[in-house]
Amino acid sequence: MHGTSHPPRHRRTRTLSAALTAGALSLALVPALSAPAQAAAPTAVSVPGTFNSEIGCSADWSPDCSQAQLTARTDGSGAWSKTYTLPAGTYAYKAAINKSWSENYGAKAQSYGADIPLTVPVGGKRVTFVYDPVTHWITDDITSKIVTVGGTFQSEIGCAADWASDCLKSWLQDIDADGTYTWSTNSIPAGTHQVKTAIGQSWDESYGQGGSPSGGNISFTVPRAGATTKFSFNSTSHVLSVETEPGGEEPAPTDGTLGALYTPARTTFRIWSPDSSQVTVTVDGTSHTLTPVTLSGYTGVYQAVVTGDLKNKGYQFRVGNNTVRDPYAAMVKPGTTEGIVIDAGAVKPTGGSWAPTPTQTKREDAVVYEMSVRNFTIDASSGVDSAKRGKFLGLVQGGTTHNGTKTGIDHLKELGVTHVQLLPAFDFNSTVPNWGYDPLNFNVPEEQFSQFSAAEDRIREFKDMVNEYHRNGIRVLMDVVYNHTANKDVFQNISGKYYHQTELSGTGNSIDDSNPMVSRMIRDSLEHWVKNYNIDGFRFDLLGVHQYKNVDNWAKHLQSTFPDRMLQIHGEPWSGGVNDPLEAQKVRYGTVPTLAGGHVGVFNGAYRDALKGGTRDQNLGYMGGSASNATAVATGMRGSPLAVKSTNPLSDPWNPAFAYDPEQSINYVSAHDDLNLWDKITYSGVTGGATGRAGQMDRFGTGMILTSQGIPFIHEGDEFLHSKVVNGDYETAKNSYEAGDSVNAIQWGEKTANAATFTYYKDAIALRKSTPALRLPSWDAVSNQVSTTVNGQVVTSAISSNAAAPTSYDTVVVYNPTDHSSTVNLPAGSWRKILDTTGKVDATGNTAGSLAVTVFKKN
Numbered sequence: 001m002h003g004t005s006h007p008p009r010h011r012r013t014r015t016l017s018a019a020l021t022a023g024a025l026s027l028a029l030v031p032a033l034s035a036p037a038q039a040a041a042p043t044a045v046s047v048p049g050t051f052n053s054e055i056g057c058s059a060d061w062s063p064d065c066s067q068a069q070l071t072a073r074t075d076g077s078g079a080w081s082k083t084y085t086l087p088a089g090t091y092a093y094k095a096a097i098n099k100s101w102s103e104n105y106g107a108k109a110q111s112y113g114a115d116i117p118l119t120v121p122v123g124g125k126r127v128t129f130v131y132d133p134v135t136h137w138i139t140d141d142i143t144s145k146i147v148t149v150g151g152t153f154q155s156e157i158g159c160a161a162d163w164a165s166d167c168l169k170s171w172l173q174d175i176d177a178d179g180t181y182t183w184s185t186n187s188i189p190a191g192t193h194q195v196k197t198a199i200g201q202s203w204d205e206s207y208g209q210g211g212s213p214s215g216g217n218i219s220f221t222v223p224r225a226g227a228t229t230k231f232s233f234n235s236t237s238h239v240l241s242v243e244t245e246p247g248g249e250e251p252a253p254t255d256g257t258l259g260a261l262y263t264p265a266r267t268t269f270r271i272w273s274p275d276s277s278q279v280t281v282t283v284d285g286t287s288h289t290l291t292p293v294t295l296s297g298y299t300g301v302y303q304a305v306v307t308g309d310l311k312n313k314g315y316q317f318r319v320g321n322n323t324v325r326d327p328y329a330a331m332v333k334p335g336t337t338e339g340i341v342i343d344a345g346a347v348k349p350t351g352g353s354w355a356p357t358p359t360q361t362k363r364e365d366a367v368v369y370e371m372s373v374r375n376f377t378i379d380a381s382s383g384v385d386s387a388k389r390g391k392f393l394g395l396v397q398g399g400t401t402h403n404g405t406k407t408g409i410d411h412l413k414e415l416g417v418t419h420v421q422l423l424p425a426f427d428f429n430s431t432v433p434n435w436g437y438d439p440l441n442f443n444v445p446e447e448q449f450s451q452f453s454a455a456e457d458r459i460r461e462f463k464d465m466v467n468e469y470h471r472n473g474i475r476v477l478m479d480v481v482y483n484h485t486a487n488k489d490v491f492q493n494i495s496g497k498y499y500h501q502t503e504l505s506g507t508g509n510s511i512d513d514s515n516p517m518v519s520r521m522i523r524d525s526l527e528h529w530v531k532n533y534n535i536d537g538f539r540f541d542l543l544g545v546h547q548y549k550n551v552d553n554w555a556k557h558l559q560s561t562f563p564d565r566m567l568q569i570h571g572e573p574w575s576g577g578v579n580d581p582l583e584a585q586k587v588r589y590g591t592v593p594t595l596a597g598g599h600v601g602v603f604n605g606a607y608r609d610a611l612k613g614g615t616r617d618q619n620l621g622y623m624g625g626s627a628s629n630a631t632a633v634a635t636g637m638r639g640s641p642l643a644v645k646s647t648n649p650l651s652d653p654w655n656p657a658f659a660y661d662p663e664q665s666i667n668y669v670s671a672h673d674d675l676n677l678w679d680k681i682t683y684s685g686v687t688g689g690a691t692g693r694a695g696q697m698d699r700f701g702t703g704m705i706l707t708s709q710g711i712p713f714i715h716e717g718d719e720f721l722h723s724k725v726v727n728g729d730y731e732t733a734k735n736s737y738e739a740g741d742s743v744n745a746i747q748w749g750e751k752t753a754n755a756a757t758f759t760y761y762k763d764a765i766a767l768r769k770s771t772p773a774l775r776l777p778s779w780d781a782v783s784n785q786v787s788t789t790v791n792g793q794v795v796t797s798a799i800s801s802n803a804a805a806p807t808s809y810d811t812v813v814v815y816n817p818t819d820h821s822s823t824v825n826l827p828a829g830s831w832r833k834i835l836d837t838t839g840k841v842d843a844t845g846n847t848a849g850s851l852a853v854t855v856f857k858k859n
Contacts (some may be wrong), residue, residue: 041563042097043362045070045080047129047138049093051118055084063096063104070131074359076158077168078564081130088125091118095131095138109137109175118143128200130168133563137175141200147172147181149231149240150203151195151217155353157187165198165206172197172233181233188229192221197233197240211238220244224263225346252305255296257524259328259443260315262343266307269315272327272517274300275495276320281306283315283341299517310341312455322493325441327521330528331455332427332440334447342455344443345532349463354534355470360418360566363599363663364711364775367765368477368568369417370539370671371395371716373425373449374432376408378741381748383407390432392425392449392461396468402748411751413472415719415758416765419568420469421477421539423672425449425462429486433744435672435737437541438486438507442525466534475536477568478529482522483545483575484510504545506576511545514582519550523557530562540571543602547582548591548649555598570601570666570711589658590650593642596660601711603666606656607636612701615674616734618684623701625817627793632656633815634788634795639709640665645779660779665710669701670718672737677701678721679733690721690754696837696851699760700817703835703853706764707813709776709786719761720751756838763839767855773799773811794822794848812856814848822848830859 046068048061057065070080092115097103106113118140120127130146131138139146149170150163159167172181194217199205208215211234220242222229227245234241253261258270269281269290279290279302290302316338317324325332329339360366376382378390383400384407400408412420424436427444436446445462452458466476484505485491491498497515504510513519529535543551555569573587580586587595592602610632613619622629635641639662642650647660659665670677678698686694698721705712716722724733724743736743751758768774776782776799784806788797794816798809809827816822824846833843837852848854 041559042133044097044099045131045133046096046099047093048096049091051086051091051093054086063101064099070129072564073168075160075167075169076564077171078134079130079132079168079171081128083126083128085126086120086124088120088122091120092116093118095136105136105138108177109135111136116143132171132173135173135175137173144174144177145181145235146200147233148198148201149183149195150198151193153188153193156189157185158354165203166201172231174235179235181235182230184228184230186226186228188222190222190224190227192219194219195240195242197238207238207240211240218242224265225343226263252303257328258298258301259326259330260339260341262311262341264309264311266305267310267341268303268305270295270301270303271317271319271494272298272300273302273319273494274497274517278320280318281315282318283310284313298520313341314338315341319494324494325490327491327494328443328524329441330443331459332444340455342459344459344528347456347459347463349460349467355467357470357534357536357565358418358473358475360475362775362777363566363568364709364777365769366419366568366711367417367768368419368421368666368711368713369412369415369716370421370423370713372423372435372672372744375744376716376746379745379747381407382746383748387451390449391451392445392465393451396465403752405748405752407748409468409472412474415762416769417474417714419475419477419536421479423479424481425478426480430738433738433741437481437737439481440486440490442482443528463533470534475568477537477539478535479539479541480526481541482511482513482525483542502581504575504578504580505542506578510576513546513550519553523554526554526558527561530558530565530567536565537568542575543571543587544574545576546587547585548587548594549585551587551600552595552598555595555600559598567599569599570603573602574605583653588653589655590653592658592664593647593660594649596647596664599663601664601666603668604636604640604710606632607640607665607667608669610636611704612669612677612680615680620681620684620686622817623697624684625793625819630790630793630795633704634790636667637704637708637795637797637813637815638782638786638788641779641782659710662709662776662778662782663711666713667705667708667710668713669705670715671713672715675730675734676715676722676724677718679723679725679730682725683730690757693851695721695757698757699837700851700853702761703764704815706768707774707853707855709774709782712768714761717746717750720754720758722746722750760839764835767835767840771811771857772801793818796824798827810858814854816848816850816852816854819850821850824848824856826856831856832859
């Protein structure tokens, strides 16, 4: 490699700053010298500099060079790091984000800042570079030190263990280069702890009391949960100082959100009341008057601070003459407008700590499985303990079977999905069985899905569910319904400003996020679930009711606040079947490109309809052999990419070629609404049962979803032909949101009866996960590495998984809806057929069977 054979350069004085003075280079290196807007969490971080040729890059100052890319840490810190062996010499470098100069950081964490000098001593040295995406500090262990504090508190702030010198969750930084390294946190729990300083992510160099390498552990006491602790390390004296907020009664918070903000000494009650100054809260039998308070990021807020330990006490807001619910309540008394004072974040999952979030390299790696908390386990055939059926913990009970066949979470692991998407699981108005699309309290787990009545137990049960999914390698998404409430009584008596004047949701009470405080409430609720419940993302019901600029704000806030989480965010890009006078401002296909920075995707209804026709009719679209749908299928197969790459809105709000990135296309043929896939096929008159044409068509529809670019989405039970048709009643099956368990509950005997269908789904998912060509990561990759042809009704894509050889195709996918096989012109080379209508195969030949998805892979 070039980097290992290049002779050492003892003087390398041409830095990036110097290069920028050379007109021929300036535009090539950095397109604009203006500070970028607040960026989303990086997907790549590199260290372009004058040593790039030494590490194997083709040129210096190469932000897109693969050898210069740092690696995302897995310790929960969000940091990026990498170690290189560099020859002796004087160098300079910076940090570049997402493989380009459009966002870069130099000395003192400054955007477009000065080059960082680096001098490697004679003989060369291994140099570790580290970057923090929150502070944007980029450094190395020669220019400065990598300083961490290890101690008895680390496992409680998210490190894998205590005394972990290599956990950058407790990383001290010297951004201003004055020799003092600092770190502040409010995550250390109350109590007495011990700590020492580690240098270079190792205990080989460490300092204790008095700055001595042999000094004892340093003790410090955190007086209460949430108190700020500051660590300061003097790199000259090696003395570590620890400062904590004083004990006693802390003042009312000057920031934070609304609701009931609990500490053992006092609780601060806050509510938005833009129309009335007559605001009180009654707690523990006493009424308290709220007064206006100035709060950063909020307007029209009233506050009262009540001393004493109010944990688990009920509280009731009143605005004017009306009792009103707390829109920010973290727990409520069921059936009332009373909140319960609780710190949801302080309730630990059983065992005291969070399991690591399952690793995910890119969002296109996801396979999403939609499910109802109740439907999935309520039937006795689930094998779940009777007390847990239809409950949060029933979802994650391991070892369950039906007639020897795996059910529940073990079934999901066998199937191979990466994410579960829970139908509404926060507090709703209806009585189960019901899907819960009538919210009351956005921040409270639904009590009907809990085995417990005590506030902490209900919170812990939900957290235990998330934790158990994570332990089993599955991420958790929530279906959220911020577009409307159960009725206007939910918020109307606080202010009518919560609601649209023009009804948009089809329910009579659509939420108006054009009001900044309503928008902030939604953003705060989303953050609550990620921060306090470790949720991995959201599916938005009727995302099209919301303004796309607000959605962009919510998403970017979440992605930057939780940069290490790779949150999945998607929703329906339509409203409730009404005309919206402000449609151009709302989420539609045409505004999806503007949401790329926040990694927001939408359900690809255009692709769905092309594949299977309408959701409640008897038109089978492409599955039924329609040649007129083939071009639309070819677009969807490619992840519905934009014709021209841009993040500007499109002129046509319903343009089916809308995705700036494949992750923005959520591909599906079935969901909780309308007829599921199997019922749609049989309703349309297709016969033959599971082993005949109907079953083959089901596999064809799902096979297309699982082999298309983008993110595939599967509805619960589709993998074994679950039917919601009881006694021939298709009308109920078309809209079964409040139908009984006999309609919606998963009947696990169907898995045994339709084992061949389950095997196909499992095989197709495994193929997707093992085939990079089916999970391309960008618009450029799809544009350059996919060649799609339409020949009558047959659609074929030849795909290269290698960006460096975009036309060296290694995977060919064929969709053939006809009644006869098709001969495929495979690229030169030796090929194997690896998927057909039966599932996984290993065969020769170049024919694609009828009504089948066929995948060929190059040997």
